Amino acid sequence: MESLYQKANKLLMEVESHISSLGHSYSPQLEQEIEGKLEELFSDIQRLEQMVAKEPPSRKQSAKLRVEQLSYDCQHLHSTLRTFQQKQRLKEKEEHDRNELLSRRFTANDPDTSIMIDHALQHNQSLQNANRGLDDILTSGRNIMGSLRNQAGTLKGVQRRIIDIGNTLGLSNTVMRLINRRSTQDKWIVFGGMIVTCIIMYLVVRYLT
Known part of the structure; x- marks a missing residue:
């Protein structure tokens, strides 16, 4: 799973x-x-x-957080690409309409000339307004992406601390088990030593008096 995560993370940076x-x-x-x-x-x-669903319980939560963050970043990159594509298509249409307008020939006595020019100008103005609106959206999106990256860094720091705490707790539990086991062994050694000492004292008293 780790190798696939590293591959996906590298791919995410390439897309960005x-x-x-x-x-x-x-x-x-x-x-x-x-x-x-x-x-x-x-x-x-x-x-x-x-793969996360098959991870051991001790690593499942941290693995799930990493994959969710990766998915979240991927969704935002996909949304950014779609916004850029819409802006590009609008720009291409604007250029096409401008070229079509410039290449159109009008006769001196054509009564519809002024109406067509006014309509084209209004359409061009609408396209420019839409273009500025998309620029604002992209700017807002970049600001949001920056904020999300900062939040992601904070979450990753919290995640690392949680993992460290989990590892520490796991180590503490192991140490406690070893201490309990050693205490039990020491208790039996003390009891055994007391019994052997009593037997030796009994034999000494019995055979020397």
């Missing part, structure tokens, strides 16, 4: 890096690669969730 690169320079090939890696990551997480 690729999405950051995609935001600076769009590439359809990179977008397809990210989608493929996300599908592989979701598949690995499903396998990890099945």
